[in-house]
Amino acid sequence: MLNIADTLYRWCRENRPFALATVVQVSGSAPLPPGTALAVDTTGAAVGSISGGCVEGAVYELCRQVLEPGEPPVRSRFGYSDDDAFAVGLTCGGELEVLVQRIDPADQPHLTAALEKVQAGLPVAVAQVIDGPQHLVGRTLSVLGGGSAYDGTLGNRQQDRAAASQVRGLLRAGRTARVEVGGDADTCPEKLTLLVHTHAASPRMLIFGAVDFAAALSQAGRFLGYHVTVCDARPVFATAERFPHAHEVVADWPHRYLEATEVDARTVICVLTHDAKFDIPLLRLALGLPVGYIGAMGSRRTHDHRLERLREAGVPEEHLACLHSPIGLDLGAHTPEETAISITAEIIAHTNNGTGLPLSRVPGPIHGSAPMARVPSPAALLAA
Structure with missing residues (x-):
């Protein structure tokens, strides 16, 4: 909804x-x-x-x-x-x-309040009963981000608390999904299936390197709904005038900015500097963070040298396997705009477990419902 x-x-x-x-x-x-x-x-x-x-x-x-x-x-x-x-x-x-x-x-006055939060760009989730006793189907409960409060009811207090707990997890992840609550004779006797609609803060795209490719990529990233930040250690290049499509432009050393900023599993990091004095400390840090995608620009020769330097810096092989480098899909791109499409195409494919192949060469449904296996995130590898 x-x-x-x-x-x-x-x-x-x-x-x-x-x-x-x-x-x-x-x-x-x-x-x-x-x-x-x-x-x-x-x-x-x-x-x-x-x-x-x-x-x-x-x-x-x-x-x-x-x-x-x-x-x-x-x-x-x-x-x-x-x-x-x-x-x-x-x-x-x-x-x-x-x-x-x-x-x-x-x-359902709480639904009006939840929709108002969406309009204001604030995180909120609405749980809707889609299966269960007929008299409960269609009921809703809303949960605001950043706290334990919820409003509305799904039938009784125990079900509300159980639902709110699961909804908060989906809201933190920014996911819309089905969940089940109840079915416990002692606490929640009525089993309910909920569809949880989430509106989370926009995912972040962190672009390091104030170059022409970054200008095109920031425009493409904003079009896709990312909150885009461009960061470069050189103040003369890191200006809002050069990157009008970025939400913010930061003049700081890339690794220092990344260390101080907030990231999550939906964050994408694009390193476009291909300069070792920026890349190595930045990627050493980034590859240990729980982010969704990390890509680095450069030729295959640059990539090989970069891997050698990262190994010397102590980055384990399982983390290096999560690095998308050279960045982007093979689209034959040459211009900054074409390269931005190549990069965002890879991000979309990685995020949605896509193959990156032409649909004419992929069997089965176009809108597949079963996710494919994907390379685990650095956070998952650290937890293993």
């Missing part, structure tokens, strides 16, 4: 009831992930999309039906129609399950 938070927030502030259709499960080559939503208000106005167009009409009619007073939530499954690919179904070959429910803002 958070994909249409701006409109839902306006409807809630106007105390306008609406029907909310949420993708709660996908399989095969479904076009949009769980948590994506479409909403219809009492005037018939619609916002959002759940399938890229192929089942929107049928879901819209379900929304109109559920908007009638007293109508319970409805779950419906849509899949490919062998008899008629243009019938109500997913012509892409996948399946998705949708929960359609009426939302009355007056009954």
Whole structure:
């Protein structure tokens, strides 16, 4: 639902009831992930999309039906129609399950507050009951980032506390996912399946090296939703005027800035300096941090020399295996803009467990639901 938070927030502030259709499960080559939503208000106005167009009409009619007073939530499954690919179904070959429910803002004031936090860019998560006793399906509970407070209820205090605990973990990771709570006869007798919608702070992209490639990469990173920082030890090059698309530009030694800044499992680090006096202390530190991606620019000869220097600096082989160098995918890139696409393509593939191969050469669904094995992060290796 958070994909249409701006409109839902306006409807809630106007105390306008609406029907909310949420993708709660996908399989095969479904076009949009769980948590994506479409909403219809009492005037018939619609916002959002759940399938890229192929089942929107049928879901819209379900929304109109559920908007009638007293109508319970409805779950419906849509899949490919062998008899008629243009019938109500997913012509892409996948399946998705949708929960359609009426939302009355007056009954769930905490939802308005959660949507307001999203509008303000603050971390928040909303847990939605998608399976369980009929009278609980559709209930929501919201959790704010940075604390233990929650609002709303899923049925009873024990279930609320159990749900809030799991939701906080997903919020810290910035993940939207299904979780189960309850089923314990002593504490939470009713088993519930929740879909947890999360809105976390933007992931960080740290670009080291105030070069032309960094200017193009900062623009691409911002387009992808990263909070972009460009850092260089040379103040004459590290200026906001040279990097208008970066959220911040820092003049400091790269390793010193990295040591003092906050990173997490979604952070990507791109080292574009290819200068040993900057690269080695920076990468020695970075390769021991729990970040999502580390890449370094340079030729294969530069890469080989860099590995030798890092080994001499005591970096273990299992950490070196996490370094993407030379940085980027082989797209034949030459210009800074093409190189930025090459780098961000590798980041996307690594983050989503993609192969980086042309889709025409990859068998199976385009939108695969089962993640592939990936190289473990430095944090995971340290914990092993």
